[in-house]
Amino acid sequence: MNHLPLIIKREYLNKVRNKAFIIMSVLSPVIMIILVCVVAYLSQINNDKVRVITVLDESGLLNNTFKNSEKTSYNILTGMSLNDAKVLTKEANSSGLLHIERFNNLEEASNYIKFYSEESPSLSLVSDIEGKLEKALTAKNLKEKGVNVDTINAAQIKINMAQESFDGEKTSKIDSVVKLIFGGAAGYLLFMFIIIYGNMIMRSVIEEKTSRIIEVIISSVKPIQLLLGKIIGTSLAGITQFVIWLILGSILLTIVSLVFGIEVQTPQQQMVEQAVATPEINAQVQNILEAFYNLPITNLIVAFVLFFVGGYLLYSSLYAAIGAAVDNETDTQQFMLPIIMPLILAVYIGIFTVIEDPHGTVSTVFSYIPLTSPVVMLMRIPFGVPVWQQLISLLILVATFLFTVWFAAKIYRVGILMYGKKPSYKELIKWIKY
Amino acid sequence: MTNLLEVNNVSKNFGSFTALNNVSLAVPKGSIFGLLGPNGAGKTTLIRVINQITMPDTGSVFLDGETLQEKHIKDIGYLPEERGLYKSMKVGEQALYLAQLKGLTKTEAKQRLKYWFDRLEIGDWWNKKIQELSKGMAQKVQFVVTVLHEPKLLIFDEPFSGFDPINANLIKDEILYLREKGATVIFSTHRMESVEELCDDIALINKSNKILDGKLTEVKRQYKSNTFEVGLRTDNNAKLEQEIADKFSISTAYFKTLDNELKLNIKLNHVDKPNDLLNYLTSKAEVSHFVELIPSVNEIFIQTVKSNN
Structure with missing residues (x-):
């Protein structure tokens, strides 16, 4: 008797009708939007504030270096002792005092420049000032040594190497970045999905034990059908929630941005907008778009769906196995790490190794190992992976998934018989034989 | 008289623990069979073997002359001692689901549920959630779910626990009614007065071994x-x-x-x-x-x- 559709239906409806599920489905995008608004608003406030820096330049070398900008204004002091300047800076409530002593040897300039402030200054402020000083003093030094700055500038050569595969496919550095972002996003999405909905499956497996209905169910259906039904049903509920989030989120975002206008723009958007303004960066945007269209889109989409589903199913069957082995949710903690570890490993390999060497030994091997392959393979595919490799990896993944479900079903049988007692490995093997 | 269920030399070990040791039983068709024994004797394991939840290490089980197999799931109705239903599901929905798992179609299940719910006067619980019901009320629902698919063999593990005397009597009458309609009942309990009252045959299991079985009258004659x-x-x-x-x-x-x-x-x-x-x-x-x-x-x-x- 095949009860799979029946079980899937029950699990799905049970999850979707759950009050917490409904509330989270609606509330999460609202909370996210509110969060985005708050962050945008806060950064706006921060941006509005103008920093004041007091400068006491006794050397007289840096007269024209510090010009007021939108965010920073400089208060240039002259003919004052350091102590007076400090007092003045404190009273004026400015961010700090830059003190430049009188000095002769430009190469030892570092020894004569100091920054005083109430609290330690932000990293960006320090590097900003350092950059300005370095630029000005280097120019002066070059002049002193009789080198023409313009000549140097004119002599500088920039290289942007064109790349092309043997098949004639053009690639570029930007390509790599786009590929990395694409693969990274896919891997991250899978990671999140597994953690959120894997837990849901585990709880649903434990639910039957705590409510003691397990014996009734298990005398009607095979455990493997029950587990498979649970995994598929819960996954469908998860996808439903994800779609709700996407739709609701974009609707809300549109509404909010219409009402509040530019306020909700993310920094990235602002960057892009600024970029469009200057022709040089405009070209870069063009490159990015081109790189995006150059991706093996069809392959990516198909592979994304297959590996996403495969990877998710594999991990959820592991979660189900944990649920089957324990009596209550508190006992599950110790089993979590072994599941999360390979997932984190996969993301690290994806980010560090795949980018460095997409077709090296490490990348290739991990794109075959079932626990890491969904993430690693998804990140490799933008760099071009032969279809047969993808198929083999997928095959291993599916086989492992089936094995895990089967294994979890066996544990399930043992689990219900051993209230409060952990099954031994010997016992497990015995059960598996049946 | 033919036997509906025959258990032949069944043994089951869990690790070094022996739950059943070479147990043989015969349950005559149409009888009410009392499965007795102290706590931890192996009764539940035996019931699980009959329900195909547990597979025996050795020995065989026959139902109606055939080796026990998957298709027999629909011929057995089991009310376990560890009772439970999905807490957040509605009574009607849940009963429908469980009935369908036992092989009934949705319309069949609906009809029979209506009949049984009316019979036990619980018709207006259809849209209630299990967690809103009292323990006894939930037990009634579970009883209906157990007998709904009209199995040949009914297995009740402590069927009266959690019931008040009126409802216990109601359930007792229902068990007798089901037997009259042709069902065979295995009845595991510690309440000896109900064994006295209901059972035609008994078997006594102690420490994984069957130490006594037969017709209740014969056993009594033997022990007087x-x-x-x-x-x-x-x-x-x-x-x-x-x-x-x-x-x-x-x-x-x-x-x-x-x-x-x-x-x-x-x-x-x-x-x-x-x-x-x-x-x-x-x-x-x-x-x-x-x-x-x-x-x-x-x-x-x-x-x-x-x-x-």
């Missing part, structure tokens, strides 16, 4: 000790007691009487006939009370398990 409880009206109780003690082995009996009678349990050896005893007693005194002592299931249970230990 040919002892008679008598009440005698006489002028001199002590003198008569001494006289009887010389001829029979006696002990003091305890039962309620109107007068200060001599109350004795008199054990006959197997050659003596009850009538001879009665004749002897009537010649000595006025007999106000003469009853053969038949052991109760409770006594048999305690006696057998104790001597087995």
